[in-house]
Amino acid sequence: MDGDRRLPADPLDPRARLIALLGFVVVVVATPPRAAWPFLAYALVPAFFIGYERVSPRALARRLLFLGPLLLTVVGTRLLWFLLQHDSGQPTLQNEVWLLAVLGMRSGLAVLAVAAFMGHGDINRLAQGLRGLGVPAILTGVMEQAYRYWRLLWRELGLLRDAAGARGFRPRHLGDTVTLGRLTGSLLLRSLQRAERVHHAMLGRGFAGTFPTSHPLRWSRYDALFLLPALILPAAICAASHLVE
Amino acid sequence: MHIPDGFLTLPVAAATGVAAATAVGYAARRAGREMGESAVPVLGVSAAFIFAAQMLNFPVLAGTSGHFVGGLLACLVVGPWNGVVVMTAIVLLQALLMGDGGLTALGANVLNMAVVGGLLPWLLVRALGGSVRHTRTSYLAVAGVAAWLAVVLASATCAVELAVSGTAPLGAVLPAMVLVHSVIGIGEGLLTVGILGVLLSSRPELLRGYPPPLSLSPSPAGFRKRAWGVAVTGLVVAVLLAVFVAPWASSQPDGLERVAETQAFTDRATDQVAAQTPLFDYQFPLLGDTPWSTSAAGAMGTVVLFGLVVLLGRALGRRASPDGAEIGHDGT
Amino acid sequence: MTRAPAVPAVDISHLSFRYPDGTPALDDICLTIQPGESVALLGPNGAGKTTLALHLNGLLRGQGRVAVLGLQTVPANLGALRQRVGLVFQDPDDQLFMNTLGDDVAFGPRNMGLEPEEVERRVAESLELLGLDRLRNRPPHRLSYGQKRRATLAGVLAMKPDLLVLDEPSGNLDPVGRRRLAELLAQLDCTLLVVTHDLPYALQTCRRAVILNGGRAVADGPTTRILADRHLLEANGLEWPFGFTPPAPPG
Incomplete structure (x- = not known):
């Protein structure tokens, strides 16, 4: 009967995970960029949980890649500015490099923290935690449904594109985007029709507006064991970085 | 367009967060009242659609590609406030489960993609979509232009947020972002036209608020008043933010720009690093005795x-349980 | 199988329905089903079968009288009705809307306001009945099509319905899945309405058959007799699949 339950249900309250995550990120962003060592020390907190939860390194790397475009934008614009203002003598190359390093460290730490603290991405628990922290139930309900159906719709979109591809459609330039839009439009049409059927299926099983849960959230000692180090450690590092001048 | 953590200072994060939370809180209440128990399935599947469509790349110029945002489309399909709920749910999912977009930047990202990139251009379509004549073509044309504008406006807000945080100089980042996105925005506009075209020709009744009211008919006076109300409120909020938050934000000690002026990495920071942690007392052999x-x-x-x-x-x-949802099902 | 005989499970008289865009879907339908019966609702695509099914728990409401398990489908009764009528839709992805199988099966019982222990008991019971107990924590996108099909049934059976309505239950199932599902349906002791155009499956699962065409009920009788009447079938857009010969009707 318990074949699929080797793993005890997550002992942590999802609210604890969210609080730890938000606290960590706020502390990291608030740390003055005077020295590198606090940022490097922060990394050890998510590192432990990344190991503990066995987050796959590939997924982690992929997440870090999301930082690329905006980091490049900032590098580009700063570089441009640097070149234009060079005669004024104010910014120096080393300063610029340091600033970008700080940006990279801060954003990278936040990405590590999301991967580390959100566990294995259990959407139900996440939604329950968000609701417990005051996020409107309608919003978490929409999140849960979006999470449930995006893969399905992405696959349907893939089938539509394959079907168009089989008849010779290759999007090459911006002009092809209208055709791509028509494909996507037929996916939207199907999605809205599906939404109607899902709505019927929900009503058919007594849905009255929000997802019912039968496991109410309860704080436990695990949460304290988790929250104390997860919050105190970064706070201590931040305080130390302020003290060391 | 998703701003990660660390690119915005905390005051900017807090200001955008409060603004976004207000808009989203109101939107969630409206959505619940308007749609009742159909809100979760209908908005949820619509959000799944936008989520999937956002992974769609379209070719922009030789070799480069942009991706769909869909804020305006969401507002046009399910209604403006419902659209805000849909876009917020997507931004939350991306931030919390995919690690795309920061937590302290949640407010800014919601503001850019749902409010500036959704609600605002929706007002434009609403006001102009039926102004000349009620034709499908005029509606689609206005929607396409508004979708382009949505992307450009959102990128401009994004640039301003970065600049106020001192992350990038406004004079460079604003023109750069607007320029790039006014090209990418063409794709967004064309996709939006294509998508709406399919909907209009087969099931126009699925599109909430179509056809838009004729601006010249007697009823929209009330609407225009409300539109003005929204615009004026938005302006006042923006001015207040600019007057009170911006100077404070840029005078903060952790505004990156400021740090650049006052502290040099070479002469202070590394010395501290070296002094405090024995581990850092090493030097990298190839690089010799330099800060590098x-x-x-x-x-x-x-x-x-x-x-x-x-x-x-x-x-x-x-x-980990083999059946526990694994992290990093991103981009399958 | 012993129920009070007085109240029919389904009692429809003179039901007509048009979609909002004006398309007529049902035209003066009269149908009575007694408790414990198993009835196949046959007809080609677009005959109005699914539309009729959606009337049975008040998801659609047309003109005429629909009483299910003694309850008229008026707004005041819908809550009670939807607990007692289990509707299984065609596409399992429409019905598995929660993010894990266990949560999905628990959805109905939780909405009924049952105690957590009772919810747990029912979830475990119906997952076991359908052989899905090991997949409880799986997200639906990691189930096979046949597993999804069974999962939708588990979600409905956990509510212990008195009337079970299945829309195209055999569609897209492989032969083994078909047979297993038929065996399972034979075990259940609730009233059964199977909406299908799969004639052999109707014969396998239902003793009575009703043919719907163009929104009208055109024939009603024992499945063996209906399926034996080739002309009747062909006049209503149905035909024996290649190689299929129904057994001769009794008498």
Whole structure:
């Protein structure tokens, strides 16, 4: 009967995970960029949980890649500015490099923290935690449904594109985007029709507006064991970085 | 367009967060009242659609591609406030489960993609979509232009947020972002036209608020008044933010620009690093006795320590359930 | 199988329905089903079968009288009705809307306001009945099509319905899945309405058959007799699949 339950249900309250995550990120962003060592020390907190939860390194790397475009934008614009203002003598190359390093460290730490603290991405628990922290139930309900159906719709979109591809459609330039839009439009049409059927299926099983849960959230000692180090450690590092001048 | 953590200072994050939370809180109440128990399935599946469509790349110029945002489309399909709920749900999912977009930047991202990139252009379509004549073509044309504008406006807000945080100089980042996105925005506009075209020709009744009211008919006076109300309120909020938050934000000690002026990485920061942690007392042999060498040694040391702590966590940790949803199903 | 005989499970008289865009879907339908019966609702695509099914728990409401398990489908009764009528839709992805199988099966019982222990008991019971107990924590996108099909049935059976309505239950199932599902349906002791155009499956699962065409009920009788009447079938857009010969009707 318990074949699929080797793993005890997550002992942590999802609210604890969210609080730890938000606290960590706020502390990291608030740390003055005077020295590198606090940022490097922060990394050890998510590192432990990344190991503990066995987050796959590939997924982690992929997440870090999301930082690329905006980091490049900032590098580009700063570089441009640097070149234009060079005669004024104010910014120096080393300063610029340091600033970008700080940006990279801060954003990278936040990405590590999301991967580390959100566990294995259990959407139900996440939604329950968000609701417990005051996020409107309608919003978490929409999140849960979006999470449930995006893969399905992405696959349907893939089938539509394959079907168009089989008849010779290759999007090459911006002009092809209208055709791509028509494909996507037929996916939207199907999605809205599906939404109607899902709505019927929900009503058919007594849905009255929000997802019912039968496991109410309860704080436990695990949460304290988790929250104390997860919050105190970064706070201590931040305080130390302020003290060391 | 998703701003990660660390690119915005906390005051900017807080200001955008409060603004976004107000808009989203109101939108969630409206959505619940308007749609009743159909809100979750209908908005949820619509959000799944936008989510999937956002992964769609379209070719822009030789070799480069942009991706769909869909804020305006969401507002046009399910209604403006419902659209805000849909876009917020997507931004939350991306931030919390995919690691795309920061947590302290949630407010800014919601503001850019749902309010500036959704609600605002929706008002434009609403006001102009039926102004000349009620034709499908005029509606689609206005929607396409508004979708382009949505992307450009959102990129401009994004640039301003970065600039106010001192992350990038406004004079460079604003024109750069607007320029790039006014090209990418063409794709967004064309996609939006294509998508709406399919909907209009087969099931126009699925599109909430179509056809838009004729601006010249007697009824929209009330609407225009409300539109003005929204516009004026928005303007007042923006001015207040600019007057009170911006100077404070840029005078903050952790505004990056400021730090650049006052502190040089070379003469102070690395000395501290070296002084405080014995690990960093090493120098990277190839680079000799330079600050670069110290930094490289520090980075190496951190990587090693990071790896050790990951291993420690693994040793103490539990085996993940094979059926537990794995992290990183992103981009399948 | 012993129920009070007085109240029919389904009692429809003179039901007509048009979609909002004006398309007529049902035209003066009269149908009575007694408790414990198993009835196949046959007809080609677009005959109005699914539309009729959606009337049975008040998801659609047309003109005429629909009483299910003694309850008229008026707004005041819908809550009670939807607990007692289990509707299984065609596409399992429409019905598995929660993010894990366990949560999905628990959805109905939780909405009924049952105690957590009772919810747990029912979830475990119906997952076991359908052989899905090992997949409880799986997200739906990691189930096979046949597993999804069974999962939708588990979600409905956990509510212990008195009337079970299945829309195209055999569609897209492989032969083994078909047979297993038929065996399972034979075990259940609730009233069964199977909406299908799969004639052999109707014969396998239902003793009575009703043919719907163009929104009208055109024939009603024992499945063996209906399926034996080739002309009747062909006049209503149905035909024996290649190689299929129904057994001769009794008498």
